[in-house]
Amino acid sequence: MAVSNRSQRLRPGRALVKARDTALSGLRRAASRGRLELAGKTALATGLAWLVGPLMPGPAAHYPYYAPLGALVTMYPTVADSARKGLQSLLGLGLGIGVAMAVAAFTSANALAVGAVVGLGVLVGGLPRMGAASDWVPMAGLFVLVIGGPRADAFSAAYLLQMVVGVAIGFAVNWLILPPLHFKAISSAFSRQRHALAGQLEDMAEAMNEAWPPDHSDWAQRDEQLARTAGEVRQAVHRAEVSARANPRRRRHPRDLGEDLKDLRAIERLTFQVQDITDVLASVIWEERAGTTVPPELTRELGAALRAAASVVRAWGEDDVEGPIEAAQEALAVLSTGFADVISRDASVNATASVAMSLRRTVQIVRTRAAR
Structure with a gap:
């Protein structure tokens, strides 16, 4: 797609602005309230685990550092993820111990034995639905073989006990504190x-x-940006859904996530309609051989319909949408009336009709969700 020379000259500046905005966004996420809370709870959980580790009976007291490790691998932004990742880590640990004990039954720790334990651990970790356990199988097997040595049995029991304690502490802190x-x-x-x-x-x-071609052409290159922000909506809904599982605060903060899923589907349909309009109008302006045209006498009416549809989308969820919807329908009716005069002169209205249809769908999507 061709763009104006002015747009080409501005690209380096836009790249610098984008890089700056990306860096600032990353810093804001790193210092967000949720991240700070997670860091504080992780520090508390690992500190408690370090205090409890030496109190374990028998040989386990000699390996207290595995308790903070268990707490660390359990700390995730949601309670459900903490439980799932913690259990998966323990599963991988158990399987890794089994692999190491099987190899240690035939040989002591040497290059061949290390390779065998790690190789078998990677194979076992590749089983379906292993999740975080897949990384723990070869690592746990290696630790048991190399650190446990001739006392692999005692070390394995101590290692597993300390990790269980750490996982339990980590989950308890995440479940009980905010x-x-x-x-x-x-x-x-x-x-x-x-x-x-x-x-x-x-x-x-x-x-x-x-x-035409207009000086500002940024709108014709926003497909990826619109798709990315739509993906952020889906991630937000999924993250909220996961955070509500097994969360004791769920009852005090009710929210109908089913309606959020419906809104998500609606916003994805809206995004598709707007992307389709973008493709059609970009083709009209910059692709001379595409066969898509907008009659000059309809550009004003088409612009009014686009602006009216924008008001509908902007008002959804924030203001009363009935007024903007009525205005958009009137603008689309004026645009449709203009079709008759143009068609009577055998002029093509294919692109205009396509955009008008997408705008009608856009208005209808908002009307349906706003009426819930």
């Missing part, structure tokens, strides 16, 4: 995507009122 519910992220993610889609429609409406 177990996170990632509900607020849903609203902000939906808002970002709605405003991104509305902004895209407004930019295309502005392009309809400019001489």
Whole structure:
């Protein structure tokens, strides 16, 4: 797709701005409230595990450092993930011990035995649905073979006991102290995507009122950006759903995640419609041989319809959408009326009709979800 020379000259500047924004966004995520809470709880859990580790009976007291390790591998942003990852780690640990004991029954620790334990551990770790256990099988087997040596039995029992204690402490801390519910992220993610889609429609409406090719062509290159922000909405909904599982705070903070899933499907359909409009109008403006055209006498009406649809998308979830929906329907009716005059002169309206259909679907999607 061709772009204006001005856009080409501005690309290096945009790249620097994008790099800066990406770096700042990464720093904000690293210092976010959720991340700070997770860091604090992880520090508390590992500290408690270090205190409890030396109190274990028998040989286990000689390996207290495995308790903080167990707490560390259990700390995840959600209670459900903590339970799942902790149990998977213990499963991998048990399988790794089994692999090491099987090899140690025939030979002592040497290059051949180390290779055999690690190789078998990697194979066992490749079994279906292993999750975090897949990494623990070869690592645990290696530790038991090399560190345990002739006392592999005692070391294995101590290793497993300390890890169980650490996992239990880590899960207890995550479950009892501010177990996170990632509900607020849903609203902000939906808002970002709605405003991104509305902004895209407004930019295309502005392009309809400019001489073609327009000077600003950024809107024609936002497919990946729109897809990425739509993906962020899906991630936010999934993360909230996972955070609600086994969470004792769930009852005090009710939220209908089923409705969020419906909104997610709606926002993905909206994104598809806006991307389709973008492809059609970009083809009209920059691809002379594509056979897609917008009659000059319809550009003003098309721009008004795009702007009205943008108002509908922007108002969804924030303001009363009935007024913007009525205005959008009126704008689309005016656009449809203009089709008759143009068709009577045998002019092509294929691109305009395609965009109008996508706009009608956009308005209908918002109307359906707003009426819940």
